[in-house]
Amino acid sequence: MTNPATLLMADQGPLIDVHAHFHTPWTNRSDWARYNASRLRAGDAMGVDVHVASVLGSWGYHSPTYFASPEDQTQANRWMLEFAASQGDRVRAWVAVNPNFTAHAEAEITAGMAQGAIGIKLAAGRRADDPLLDAIAEQAAAHGVPILQHIWQDRRRDWPNQDASNGLDLARLAARHPTVTFLLAHLGGGGDWAHTLPAVADFPNIVMDLSGSGIDRGMIDEALRVVGASRLLWAADLTLCTGLTKLRALPYTGASASERAAMRYGNAVRIFPPGTFDRVVARHTGMAGTPRMGAA
Amino acid sequence: MTIGETGTPGGTTAGPIDGTAWIGGYPYRELPHPDPEVLVRVLAREGFGGAWVGHLPGAFHRDPAPSNRHLYEAVAPFRAVLHPTPIVRPDWPHWERTLQEAVDRGAPAIRIYPGLWGLGPRHPALTELAEGCARAGVVVHVTMRFEDLRQRHPIDGGSDVLAATVRGLVRREGASPRPVVLVAGAGREVIEEIHWGLTPEEQGRAFYDFHWVWGPPEDHFAHLVRTLGPERLALSSWWPLRLTQQSRALIDLLPAAAAETAAETAVEMPERAPPTFADFADGRRMVARAAAVAQSLT
Numbered sequence: 001m002t003n004p005a006t007l008l009m010a011d012q013g014p015l016i017d018v019h020a021h022f023h024t025p026w027t028n029r030s031d032w033a034r035y036n037a038s039r040l041r042a043g044d045a046m047g048v049d050v051h052v053a054s055v056l057g058s059w060g061y062h063s064p065t066y067f068a069s070p071e072d073q074t075q076a077n078r079w080m081l082e083f084a085a086s087q088g089d090r091v092r093a094w095v096a097v098n099p100n101f102t103a104h105a106e107a108e109i110t111a112g113m114a115q116g117a118i119g120i121k122l123a124a125g126r127r128a129d130d131p132l133l134d135a136i137a138e139q140a141a142a143h144g145v146p147i148l149q150h151i152w153q154d155r156r157r158d159w160p161n162q163d164a165s166n167g168l169d170l171a172r173l174a175a176r177h178p179t180v181t182f183l184l185a186h187l188g189g190g191g192d193w194a195h196t197l198p199a200v201a202d203f204p205n206i207v208m209d210l211s212g213s214g215i216d217r218g219m220i221d222e223a224l225r226v227v228g229a230s231r232l233l234w235a236a237d238l239t240l241c242t243g244l245t246k247l248r249a250l251p252y253t254g255a256s257a258s259e260r261a262a263m264r265y266g267n268a269v270r271i272f273p274p275g276t277f278d279r280v281v282a283r284h285t286g287m288a289g290t291p292r293m294g295a296a
Numbered sequence: 297m298t299i300g301e302t303g304t305p306g307g308t309t310a311g312p313i314d315g316t317a318w319i320g321g322y323p324y325r326e327l328p329h330p331d332p333e334v335l336v337r338v339l340a341r342e343g344f345g346g347a348w349v350g351h352l353p354g355a356f357h358r359d360p361a362p363s364n365r366h367l368y369e370a371v372a373p374f375r376a377v378l379h380p381t382p383i384v385r386p387d388w389p390h391w392e393r394t395l396q397e398a399v400d401r402g403a404p405a406i407r408i409y410p411g412l413w414g415l416g417p418r419h420p421a422l423t424e425l426a427e428g429c430a431r432a433g434v435v436v437h438v439t440m441r442f443e444d445l446r447q448r449h450p451i452d453g454g455s456d457v458l459a460a461t462v463r464g465l466v467r468r469e470g471a472s473p474r475p476v477v478l479v480a481g482a483g484r485e486v487i488e489e490i491h492w493g494l495t496p497e498e499q500g501r502a503f504y505d506f507h508w509v510w511g512p513p514e515d516h517f518a519h520l521v522r523t524l525g526p527e528r529l530a531l532s533s534w535w536p537l538r539l540t541q542q543s544r545a546l547i548d549l550l551p552a553a554a555a556e557t558a559a560e561t562a563v564e565m566p567e568r569a570p571p572t573f574a575d576f577a578d579g580r581r582m583v584a585r586a587a588a589v590a591q592s593l594t
Contacts, residue, residue: 035513042512042549190446214444215539218328241511244545
């Protein structure tokens, strides 16, 4: 139980969770501190070196999770950045914004980047192909950071409490901003992942994370076949258990050792600002930088 | 190469018996190599000593008889490891004969899919089946769902099985006996709705496959281990639908101390030693429980 010796995995080396979340005191759950501690404890047991994390407003307490008010989001970002700063290399921050409030979003991004954020988190306040997101994408380009976009795999209808995007929506945004890297969130996070893969296959500036509670057999295999290892990033999102399962499954996908290293951390090193993970990688390998792997 | 395809033999039949596996295809998406010989290799790789195996296509058929024939034939060459768990549809003519054939062929459990059959809580046919399985010493395996609601095919209108349906199978009513039940595919909320809606005697006949329960940081699994006990929670692979490593991942990520998962408002619970893999339920333990139930009725 949480003994690293029990967590047998074929692969060792750096491990970066590019899709993590924490909770703050300003939330609707009394166990927010336990939740955060559990994420760090389980991450340690699994060998997670870095949690790249965001906080989505008040998680529904004061304003809806996916339509966070500017005040809630500012408070959440401030907490997230301070928490990341307190954790050293262990936690890095996405700055989350609600694109319906353009000026506020731009100010949050500017402030967040100044305080160490390494990317921009977009949830479901607006469809990904909405023109309002262009300003956010331009900010990402200016700062040289990726955008993590919440995605509903094959949205066939509207669902409550979010303007969810699917792969096709994100592809339209990515086509308008070819210099920006978009990280498509949680391939295993619900919906039909099989729809997402062809939807984004022709857009090389879209990469995707493997997080989510979904552990369909065949999902990773098909993702490898359609987009390749250089566009897949391991992550956990809300369920570290399924993250561990996917880590243990990777050796049986046929992915080579270098491809698995790319999914564990190499692709993250590539899409985030240069030097972001140098110290973490150096701890494992004695050298900084991106591991050798297939073409992006 | 596909996950699960590269498993190499070498496991031991002394390992736990996986309670939830199938062979065969799934109507709504491609499943890589859902063949019994592949399952045997995967079980060995993952340390299972065997598996209760259903025939997946039959879940979506009206008549279960052809599906059951396929199942018995397919697992016959691997009978030491793969234990057939046929479908018994209690609203189908002569279901009693299907159950008797399962008993005669040594099936440890039978499968039911009440959500796909339109059989709701306390349906008389389910009640009759429950009594029959109790007397036969056969476990009733209930699949609550195959996929997350959000990804289902538009024509997949079968609903998740309600907790009330399971309670109806397990609850004693007068002199009518009730069987041992394995609930597969449920999350914390449904498991708790079943467990805490049963008497202590009834609780002892309900087991929960925990493959779909969330681990850290929500720690639903740790909560259930703490409140229900590992003996109620059953190991499984969910092959070929889901990645087989999940049961072990959940156990490996359990915290060392219960306090690490207790919400601030939770009542105090007695401290228990962290469970090991061997503390969880598996096919052998459920079979033993079902046999004890049948024995008590003779």
